[in-house]
Amino acid sequence: MIDESKMIALLFEQRQKEKAFEQVLMHYQKPVYYYIRKFLVDHDDTDDVCQQVFIKAWKGLGNFKGESKIGTWLYRIAYNESMTFIEKKKRIAGVALDKVESELPGVLMSDDLFTGDEIQAKLQSAVAALPDKQRAVFIMKYFEDRRYEDIAEITGTSVGALKASFHHAVHKIELFMKNNTTW
């Protein structure tokens, strides 16, 4: 466990910030990776976005005021980068807005690095098929057990909107699990 306030102080010190950043990287690399992986499913995509997150964090250190936790700041970058990545993918592929989401379950099932059992695969497929924002909220609320207030800070959305998105996500996942189909 890192000492948050001490780490923030070190990040602002010119002579210490490289070492401090390395510690931040070591501490948050895995959680940020898995956070993005649940979004993007594919390892290579996740790898690229995860590296971008830390590179942007390093470059944006000057903008980090230390008002939020380091983790919240990194997750906010990860959320934005993931959303940007998905949007880019949609534009480059020239596909309909919901096409990428509908393809994710297929990506998941053909992923050699996914080793979940049948019920886990079904749940992950259901999550992967959700619209971007609903998927983001569901991942953060259900899998990561975050408070709505924290999710609001990460996504820049109101708590009310998040609750509505989570409600929709749960409902769609229930339908998916019952029918084992996309919507």
Next chain:
Amino acid sequence: MKDFRHNEEEIFKTPEDYFNRSAAEIMAATVGENLDLSASTSGIRKQIQPGAKVIRINARVWIAATAAVTVGLVFFLAGREETQTTQGGLALNELNDEVLHEVILEANDELFAEYLGAQLDSISFVTEPEESVQQQNTRNEGKDVSFDHVTDEELIRYLTEEDFDHDLDF
């Protein structure tokens, strides 16, 4: 009941030694540490060479090249989006449940006031066929058509009850 929440490392596997290699690559790309990247294979790893100076030169070339492409792409996409919006009047793909609920849930006083303002503006923009002063006097004779007696509260109540609820009836 099965808990699916804490087994992400079990179900989402990573290549062997992935995190160590990735951390080394990130450090090389950020603080410019000269690390052994011989095992690198893909992604930004292709751009990274041992040695900070090489990385920075590559980064500049990369940024210059991508900037030109990005500017062109931005203009292209902006033009395409404008065309779609103009043709459709409204980007229909934005009208999903989620967005609508966000609109409702975030409809605070300010948004409501903005909506009412738009309604009031639309009233003032209603144009009638021009008529002469004499015609107006004849038409208005014996009738009070002025809205001066309508208070703001009454107007807001009218708009709230008659229009707003119906327009946003989900």
